[in-house]
Amino acid sequence: MDLLIFARGPGMYWAVTIFVIGVLWKLAGVILLRAKRDLSEARKPSAWTGLRAILTRSWPRRAFVHGTAFSEVLGYAFHVGFLFTLVFYLPHVLFFEDMFKGLLGVNFQRLFGVSWPYFSGGMVSFFGAVAVAALIALLVHRIVNPVKRLISNFDDYFSWLVTIAPLVTGMLAYGHVGAPYQTLIAVHLLSVELLLVWFPFGKLMHTFTVFMSRGTQGMQFERKGATL
């Protein structure tokens, strides 16, 4: 079995399996935790408005903007670049469409009546480059800034590594740089598999928990009468 066959076959299959086990384990573990009973009377009639925190906390506060702008801008640049690269590149689209069809029996085009849109390779390379540049800048900032460095641990650095690896290997594969294409695409797939396996057990899990925790916190604050 050559590397590409492994990466496209058993490697991907088991990585996705571990990803599913891990993500559901973590999510169920958090959701089924007993919520602390709040015996005080609610200060506001409905706490649901606290869901606004999901939006308001996703934007820099004017008072702190000088201190947080660098991380916020680069954070958005990375997330947008990464998302566009992941979702709107044709080989990825084919991968997802096939995954939905093969694993869930869902035909995207028939379900939504439109085909999955995608960008040209050049556009995707641009978004990928933005994501990589942002990640590098954020790493430098993490190392240079004493506070950030102090609160960083192995999880932060390893999560950074498994996130940038698919981007870099994918761009090398797109440009056919450094090795034969089948080696590059195999290494790219293996780097994605490493990401999937690490994902539920490190800080990358924030993808699923970030809005959940922000919403919950907003509702708790709202109940206590805070204005968000």
Added chain:
Amino acid sequence: MKGESMRNDEREITLGEYLAARGVSRRAFLKFACSLASLMALPPSAGIAMAEALAKAKRPSVLWFPFQECTGCTESITRSHEPTIESMIFDMISLDYHETLMAAAGHQSEAAREQAMKDHYGKYLLLIDGSVATGLDGAYSCIGGQTNLSWLTEAAKGAAAIIAIGSCASYGGIPKANPNPTGARAVSDIVKDKPIVNIPGCPPIPAVLTGVLAHFLTFGSLPELDPLGRPKAFYGETIHDRCYRRPFYDQGRFAKTFDDEGARNGWCLYELGCKGPVTYNACATIKWNAGTSFPIQSGHGCLGCSEPDFWDKGSFYRPLSVAHWGNKATLGGAAAVGVALGAAAALAARRRQDKIVKGD
């Protein structure tokens, strides 16, 4: 006997003399040598050097053994409708054994083979097409009561070099496809102590064989090979890299089916499973049928036939970026296991809380 002595006489004269006697002009020969040099990415001066060396070269004895094969490789190299570079291969060599092409049959042909091996021990070129059956000690494929395996091991001893023609001889090919009932192996799996050139493809491009032979005659050595034993000059780049549809790939223009507008416009066939990005061969540059076309130009994706085990690498029509998903039930089970683990973790946390509340 008369025929044999004639062949030997012909071999004593140089290739230049032989071609001149056949009415091939010096100009045509120079053109031939220069185009070969150009195909092999040699500098322009190499064409003249090649022509001079070839003209002085003695025609080498070549034995061509057919093993587990379909004769497609022979068809590819001989089916030229007009005199071409490929057809000149037969003028460059003394083909002393080729079952399909030789007039002799039965014992006479075997005698010719044995005689050639004896006369040119250590000097002849051994060309193999087809894989070598190794199951049941090679009994799955025999010629004249002898196994291909025994032929190969015996003939390899006296060969100057071996050229494995086609994907079957190079890697085992279709006979080796899962479950490989005959124990098919590549020539390089059996012979370890001789220089071997692999010319894979199903079938291979005729000009590649001509180029390798010309290189051998000109420089007395085999051309530079890649890690899979293929001549770098022909297998150095992917089909995708040299494909005329490559700009459409970069622009994101793809045919979705074989008869949609994208297909009619000649857009990239990646989505239809083209294996061009992982296939090293010269189809996109040299092309087929005197440079007329190649599979992608004809509207079908590349099958990757010059790569090892191409038959067992999944559907020809599944895009390269798509994974091979296994059993859906395993993934469903994984989801159930994940939820169960989460529930167990949450339950354990609740119990711990209860214990703390009770002051245990």
